[in-house]
Amino acid sequence: MNIETVVVGQLETNCYIVSCPETRTCAVVDPGAEPDRILAAIRRLGVKPVVLINTHGHVDHIGANRDVKEAHGVPLALHALDVPLLEHAGDLELSFVLGAKPSPLPDRLLEDGARVEVGALVLEVLHTPGHSPGSVCLLGPGVLLSGDTLFDGGVGRTDLPGGSARDLERSIRTRILVLPPATRVLPGHGPRTTVGREIASNPFLT
Secondary structure (H helix, E strand, C coil): EEEEEEEECCEEEEEEEEEEECCCEEEEECCCHHHHHHHHHHHHHCCCCEECCCCCCCCCHHHHHHHHHHHHHHCCEEEEEHHHHHHHHHHHHHHHHHHHCCCCCCCCECCCCEHHHCCCCEEEHHHHHHHHCCCCCECCEEEEEEECEEEEEEEECCCCCCCHHHHHHHHHHHCCCCCCCCCEEECCCCCEEEEEHHHCCCCCCC
C-alpha cells in the first residue's frame, strides 16, 4: 500500500491518496480543498481513482468532492449519519472562506465493519463517532487513517453540532487504542503518529 499526502486548504487538511501498487488504482480520502493540486498529484502518481471517501462530513474534508468526483467519475462514500452535514455544508459561511463547492450526496453509505476494496487492497471501516456522528476511520495493513478522531498529541474537537466528548473517548479507547501499538496513525490534520505513542503520551487520554 502506498499513501501520498496532499495538504490542502487554509485549515491544512490531509488529503490521502491511498493506492494499490499491484493494480495502480487508488482511493482519494478527504479531498478538502484545492482540487487542482489533488488532481495533479493523482496524475503524477499515475494511479486511477476508484473511490472517493470522506472520513466525515465537515466542510474542510469535503470541499473538493465535486471536482474530484466529476474528473474521475468515481463513487463517493460516507457514513449515513454525516449525510446531513453534506446537505447543509453550502449554507456555512466557512464554506465560502475555504472555497468549498457543494458536495454531491454519497453513492455508498459506509457502515462499521464494511470493506472498501481498492484493487488488491482492503480498507476496513471503523465507525468512530464523537467528532461528528458519522465519523469513521479507515484501517489498512498496519495503518489507520483516523480522520479528525485522533491526532498526534490530541483528539478531535467535540463542540461542533453533533459532537460528543463521551462518544469520542469511547471511540478512541475501544476502536483505536486496542490496535497494535506499531499501527501508524494518519490523521486529518497534522503529523503522523502511532497508536503506541498516543497511548504513552497523548495528554487527552491519560
